[in-house]
Amino acid sequence: MTTDPLALLSGAKITDLHDHQDIVLEGQYREAYDAMLDAHNAGLYVGLIGPVGAGKTALCRKFAEDLGKPFDWVTFSDLVRPSNLIGSFDPTLVFKYGFAPEAFSPGPFTISALQGGVFLANELNRGDEYVLNVLLDALEERKLYVPSLRSWYRVSDDFYLIAAMNPSEHRGTRRLPSAVQDRVKVWVELGYPKRATELKIVRSRCGEYELGAAQLELVLELVDHTRNDPAVERPASIRSSIGIARLAAERSKRLGKAVDNTTLAEAAKLVLGQAILMKPGRSREKYLESLLVRVLGTAGA
Template identity: 40%
Template sequence: VKKEKNDNLSILKKSPYIQYNAKSQTKEKKPTLKELFTKNLYLQNEEKMEIVLSGQYEEALDLIYEADASNLYPILVGPPGIGKTTLCRYYAQTRAEITGNDSFEWITFDESTKPAHLVGSFNPALTIQKGFSFDAFNPGPLVKSMLNGGVFLANEINRATEYTQNSLLEPLEEKMLSIPHIGRIKASPGFFFIGAMNPSELVGTHRLGEALKDRFNVWIELDYPDKKTEMKIIEHNNPYYKIDESILEKIYLIVNRTRTHHQIQAPASLRSGIALARLTGVAQVKDKSQDPNQILKDMSRNVLFGAIQPKPGVKVKDVINNIISQVLG
């Protein structure tokens, strides 16, 4: 038990994801929350994204460029976890390098999203002092994007209610938006609206209204990537704990099997493959003598347990064991 504890401490100390301070036992002044907030304030123009651009992702990026150049609005449709949001963020980054405008706003919709979350709201205290003026107004992400002429991503747009969906009709058709008590604004040149949605048959989604569907001119369908691309993505997202090509292929086969198994209705996404690669790599660093196949078997049970949804009446553990048996024996 003591050896196992030391092994766990060792991998934590060596982990690139954890900031280990050998002097942490000494009494040092801890930073305040405000200092930590200032230090960790996210600035999107300071982060340079790198993604795997091959297969369907390269084609989708080309279509987004073409839609933007044509003053048309695209929408990406595909299952959860295939990189729709990441692709849009990457596009906003590359567009900023071309135009010099790094304005990028996005919101992930759900049942509780209201038009005010997009437009913004008035600060009650300032409204009492200054009335319903722009000085008392906290602009929402859509207003910011329209005024800056930037990119706006409506993520999981078909999880929004029809009431909230309808609030997008005017910005998409007229490039204008009404702000209560202030007036109507017109989008600055360069405003670009991108939608992203999950397949309509998934639980928690709403039917996209016909009027809203008509505003999207370019429909980009994405699915789970081909084997070569998915293995590249898994490897790209596991930079610190390298694994053998043979194990990487087995990880792909396990994840891909969840998408074809007759007893599964919601399969594993790319994130499951990335998790398996990292966990397997860490376990190999911890104990180099352990059989990689056994490690993968153990990790698969932990990762897939919450990553898949079996059909009614089917036990998730039985499905996982069946997949492990088929792929790893």
């Protein structure tokens, strides 16, 4: 095993960012995909809105892969600045070349816009308005301005933007500036999938484990309850379903026994313990205990 940093980096470098994992394209995901495809063909940018863990990013990645285009993304937050999108200058090269293209490192948005890729603006409504305004010219005028180079660059006709975000009532989100909102013309809402679809998703992510259908149903039953219970403010996502299934299977494998309700309960406690958020005044521990007993007949060891 090498400890040479350059060799390590060279050996681990990813040249193909496409995620070749199969995704389950049915139910709401199929409809969303069709809507995105129509929007793309019509030259309309699309916004995907859904709670955490609903599968927005996976869907976008699949979409880009099917279109055969490069895929780049930025996850927006208060800390993202225009230079994180457009690019920045290497100061040491600026000393040498001045403000010239040789000193410029393009950011992911610039790369995507110029080479005609699919750009995912993840958590767009967590970004600062000042930063979002940087996108406007590229979206409408199909040209991109780099201030320090004092030059406009033509955005490729193949460039396509997808905006993904949590609903505006979620903590930490902002209302999108109307200029940006008006340029994203197609809005697709994703919720948590129907049971059958989620079952397929969980199964596809737990391929190496042998989990029975009945056990997976119990996992989904637990997660489903958190989504329908009025006491829960933030319910469990698909990631939680996958997490509970994998953890229970791995634990059983380690202990050399079959997956039973006790194992599921212990896994669920560990995963859901921080995955869900209760309404003010409601105890998460009491809720989980009651839920586990109700669905599994046990709250674990």
